[in-house]
Amino acid sequence: MALANAATVLWKAAQEGILPDPVLTVSEWSDTHRFLSQRASAEPGQWRTERTPYLKEIMDALSATSPVEKVVFMAGSQVGKTEAGNNWIGYIIDNCPAPTLAVQPTVEMAKRNSKTRIAPLIEESPRLKAKVKDPRSRDSGNSQLAKEFPGGILVLTGSNSASGLRSTPIRFLFLDEIDAYPGDVDGEGDPCGLAEARTRTFSRRKTFWTSTPTIAGRSRIEREFTEGDMRVFELPCPHCGTFQQLVWEQMRWEENKPETVRYKCAHCEEEFEEHHKNKILPAGMWTPQNPEGKWRSYHISSLYSPLGWFSWKECVEKFLEAKKSDEMMRVFQNTVLGMTYSDTGEAPEWEVLYHRREVYPIGTVPKGVVFITCGIDVQKDRLEMEFVGWGKNLESWSLDYVVISGDTAGDEIWELLSRQIETTFSTETDGLRMPIRMVAIDTGYRTQEVYRWVKSRSALSTMAIKGRDTQNTILGLPSPVEMTVRGKKIRSGIKVWPVGVSVAKGELYGWLRRKQPTDSDEPLPFGWCHFPQHPEEFFKQLTAESLVSRIVRGYQKYQWEQTRERNEALDCRVYSRAAAAAVGADRWDADRWAYEAEQAGATLTGEMPNTGKRPTNQIKRKRSSFL
Numbered sequence: 001m002a003l004a005n006a007a008t009v010l011w012k013a014a015q016e017g018i019l020p021d022p023v024l025t026v027s028e029w030s031d032t033h034r035f036l037s038q039r040a041s042a043e044p045g046q047w048r049t050e051r052t053p054y055l056k057e058i059m060d061a062l063s064a065t066s067p068v069e070k071v072v073f074m075a076g077s078q079v080g081k082t083e084a085g086n087n088w089i090g091y092i093i094d095n096c097p098a099p100t101l102a103v104q105p106t107v108e109m110a111k112r113n114s115k116t117r118i119a120p121l122i123e124e125s126p127r128l129k130a131k132v133k134d135p136r137s138r139d140s141g142n143s144q145l146a147k148e149f150p151g152g153i154l155v156l157t158g159s160n161s162a163s164g165l166r167s168t169p170i171r172f173l174f175l176d177e178i179d180a181y182p183g184d185v186d187g188e189g190d191p192c193g194l195a196e197a198r199t200r201t202f203s204r205r206k207t208f209w210t211s212t213p214t215i216a217g218r219s220r221i222e223r224e225f226t227e228g229d230m231r232v233f234e235l236p237c238p239h240c241g242t243f244q245q246l247v248w249e250q251m252r253w254e255e256n257k258p259e260t261v262r263y264k265c266a267h268c269e270e271e272f273e274e275h276h277k278n279k280i281l282p283a284g285m286w287t288p289q290n291p292e293g294k295w296r297s298y299h300i301s302s303l304y305s306p307l308g309w310f311s312w313k314e315c316v317e318k319f320l321e322a323k324k325s326d327e328m329m330r331v332f333q334n335t336v337l338g339m340t341y342s343d344t345g346e347a348p349e350w351e352v353l354y355h356r357r358e359v360y361p362i363g364t365v366p367k368g369v370v371f372i373t374c375g376i377d378v379q380k381d382r383l384e385m386e387f388v389g390w391g392k393n394l395e396s397w398s399l400d401y402v403v404i405s406g407d408t409a410g411d412e413i414w415e416l417l418s419r420q421i422e423t424t425f426s427t428e429t430d431g432l433r434m435p436i437r438m439v440a441i442d443t444g445y446r447t448q449e450v451y452r453w454v455k456s457r458s459a460l461s462t463m464a465i466k467g468r469d470t471q472n473t474i475l476g477l478p479s480p481v482e483m484t485v486r487g488k489k490i491r492s493g494i495k496v497w498p499v500g501v502s503v504a505k506g507e508l509y510g511w512l513r514r515k516q517p518t519d520s521d522e523p524l525p526f527g528w529c530h531f532p533q534h535p536e537e538f539f540k541q542l543t544a545e546s547l548v549s550r551i552v553r554g555y556q557k558y559q560w561e562q563t564r565e566r567n568e569a570l571d572c573r574v575y576s577r578a579a580a581a582a583v584g585a586d587r588w589d590a591d592r593w594a595y596e597a598e599q600a601g602a603t604l605t606g607e608m609p610n611t612g613k614r615p616t617n618q619i620k621r622k623r624s625s626f627l
């Protein structure tokens with residue numbers, strides 16, 4: 001509350017015109033007062049805009065002297081995107097104080113950003129240090145997530161906190177890495193919209209939206225960029241002087257020799273080397289491709305990175321590496337080229353998958369599996385589920401596909417499900433037993449029944465999920481939900497995790513389309529999927545959808561459409577994948593995989609409580625609805 005009051009007082013002061021705006025621009029201020037710390041920068045010392053000439057116009061549009069209200073910046077990594085935002089914050093504190101909000105994808109990231117970026121920004125620049133009180137001193141009014149300074153306050157928050165995004169009015173808003181924000185925060189809608197609403201009372205507000213993009217048609221920054229005036233940075237060719245945007249298609253190198261990289265001018269077709277950047281970067285200029293756009297929007301790739309930051313050679317190396325998998329190509333496209341990635345989304349052919357089935361027995365765990373997940377789809381008269389084993393490089397094995405029949409409005413089927421989930425699987429090699437590490441169950445249908453079942457289980461091994469098409473990541477941040485008990489809504493104590501079903505389907509289809517290596521020495525591609533002798537229907541359901549492009553209200557949108565009547569096997573696999581993401585497997589490095597494998601082995605050798613009989617034998621179930 002103290003913060004809210006302080007901000008209100010400052011807001012009034014600003015409204016009454018007590019604080020005149022300065023004449024400096026953000027780039028001028030940075031060149032004079034911004035110092036880069038050794039802690040946070042590879043190039044410590046005085047900030048020099050001339051190192052990254054393309055940032056000048058962007059930063060100056062953020063200056064109080066500019067009438068521009070909204071600036072969008074879609075960029076690859078290593079171009080100084082974050083520093084531009086930090087310079088703006090420094091400028092605000094020193095020169096143009098007002099209530100300011102800086103949003104990171106999560107509150108945790110906001111805390112980290114405060115520690116690793118904002119604290120050094122203030123600490124290393126004497127002008128700022130004099131204005132922001134040391135948070136260690138009493139009554140400084142400062143904490144990790146709030147920095148007071150004469151005439152203003154900087155509040156840091158995460159896009160996953162609805163309460164952090166509403167409260168007091170703000171004049172300046174910095175939305176960083178918006179493609180990592182959830183589609184909806186605490187059921188209150190789009191976090192960007194929530195934050196933006198807070199700037200409405202200020203007539204001279206400014207907002208800065210930045211991100212590395214994600215997947216085409218689902219990327220927020222791409223949408224914001226294309227609705228803006230779409231500026232690209234054009235440089236003159238050292239040979240013919242023709243201005244052009246640096247694009248990946250014009251890079252040339254000798255096969256497997258990244259060090260030979262050169263740029264071929266699209267006009268005169270002469271080639272030039274990277275060191276020419278020193279001369280041509282300062283001569284560059286931003287050119288709008290969509291002059292009618294609603295706001296300023298900029299796009300730049302890592303090909304523009306100044307010498308010494310990220311070289312063309314490194315770009316080519318990353319590209320050659322990325323050719324190994326769709327997923328790495330997506331990362332290359334997003335982080336190096338700063339562009340969205342178009343997944344074709346074409347369904348893999350079910351026959352191909354059917355013919356590459358393997359001979360490991362259904363219900364046993366082949367070598368390589370480190371943990372098991374289960375994804376459950378809820379229908380009116382049955383529960384369908386797939387058990388999936390996961391290994392290093394997200395290699396996966398379908399272990400079993402089970403359908404439990406019964407009315408999902410009744411109690412009995414849920415008891416059967418509990419017993420099914422307690423099944424342990426025996427390993428192929430030594431017959432030891434492996435339990436299920438994480439269960440993900442869809443809450444889209446029979447929501448209350450699903451909540452009740454999830455509540456009866458440990459949150460450490462069971463998660464309630466909800467498919468979200470707007471979600472940019474496979475797994476979003478969970479939010480608490482209410483349960484209805486005897487007609488009353490009560491706090492359930494359970495959380496629902498949003499699952500980016502489109503992202504997960506795109507990833508799965510990318511994996512399923514991979515070709516099996518012809519040479520047996522060659523490693524399997526990342527995300528390789530193994531299948532036992534499942535019937536044809538399983539593979540038909542798994543490939544039952546495709547990503548199609550539609551024009552919706554004038555914009556191209558991608559959406560998944562069902563091409564077959566039934567798709568439960570696909571849904572179950574997506575939920576199993578979400579469970580693997582919840583376990584954390586996407587972030588594990590080689591050491592962690594080794595550790596997890598060892599742990600799984602340790603559990604198998606007797607620390608796991610022996611439940612005696614195998615529950616699968618006790619319950620009535622059809623093995624599979626396909627049969």
Ligand SMILES: [Zn+2]
Binds near residue numbers: 238239240265268
């Ligand atoms: Zn040329």
